Amino acid sequence: KNEVEQSPQNLTAQEGEFITINCSYSVGISALHWLQQHPGGGIVSLFMLSSGKKKHGRLIATINIQEKHSSLHITASHPRDSAVYICAVLPDSNYQLIWGAGTKLIIKP
Amino acid sequence: ETGVTQTPRHLVMGMTNKKSLKCEQHLGHNAMYWYKQSAKKPLELMFVYNFKEQTENNSVPSRFSPECPNSSHLFLHLHTLQPEDSALYLCASSRGLAGEETQYFGPGTRLLVL
Numbered sequence: 001k002n003e004v005e006q007s008p009q010n011l012t013a014q015e016g017e018f019i020t021i022n023c024s025y026s027v028g029i030s031a032l033h034w035l036q037q038h039p040g041g042g043i044v045s046l047f048m049l050s051s052g053k054k055k056h057g058r059l060i061a062t063i064n065i066q067e068k069h070s071s072l073h074i075t076a077s078h079p080r081d082s083a084v085y086i087c088a089v090l091p092d093s094n095y096q097l098i099w100g101a102g103t104k105l106i107i108k109p
Numbered sequence: 110e111t112g113v114t115q116t117p118r119h120l121v122m123g124m125t126n127k128k129s130l131k132c133e134q135h136l137g138h139n140a141m142y143w144y145k146q147s148a149k150k151p152l153e154l155m156f157v158y159n160f161k162e163q164t165e166n167n168s169v170p171s172r173f174s175p176e177c178p179n180s181s182h183l184f185l186h187l188h189t190l191q192p193e194d195s196a197l198y199l200c201a202s203s204r205g206l207a208g209e210e211t212q213y214f215g216p217g218t219r220l221l222v223l
Contacts, residue, residue: 002151009149031209041146041197041217044111048209086152090208096165097208099151 003027006087006100014108019074021103023087026068031090033097034061034072036083043086077107112136115200115215122190123223130185130218132200138213140206141183143175144199146217152199158183159206190222
């Protein structure tokens with residue numbers, strides 16, 4: 001069992017819908033990253049969180065350290081949001097990230 | 110455009126071939142990484158270099174050989190690969206080695222081993 005679990009694995013939604021992607025982890029962490037990978041491979045960092053909530057445009061990321069859980073929300077989703085969203089955590093004791101397997105999101109027009 | 114480039118973007122090779130993947134970053138970063146991404150699996154960290162020195166080799170088979178001649182360039186030399194090595198190979202860089210640093214990824218090299 002991976003130390004970082006993402007759900008759902010796949011998500012298809014209609015344009016305009018509110019999207020939530022979840023990340024649960026089993027280790028103590030000092031930070032959590034959300035990244036986006038578009039078809040073709042390139043990965044872009046979206047957020048780094050250690051507590052609370054961050055917002056960038058239509059993207060919102062939250063983290064609950066006590067519950068070992070983070071969510072990525074997309075408001076007013078658009079087909080260009082279609083991508084794989086990856087969660088990665090930084091354990092307390094190591095500089096190496098532990099990666100989730102990703103959530104594949106498809107937004108239909 | 111993330112400031113990290115990788116060549117080639119696609120590579121098909123036989124199991125007896127020798128090839129090299131190249132990564133270059135124009136960000137002035139000190140740390141560089143090689144990752145392997147297989148379908149539906151988490152990214153696997155292969156190698157880490159910090160200031161040109163290798164700091165991690167995560168039990169990677171010797172048929173993968175990294176080289177970091179300077180902080181801007183990273184190579185992955187491939188020889189006698191196996192079909193299960195087919196994957197997307199991603200290079201990344203960061204300002205420092207700390208996990209809080211944002212990693213900037215290249216577009217990847219999609220490798221097919223026949």
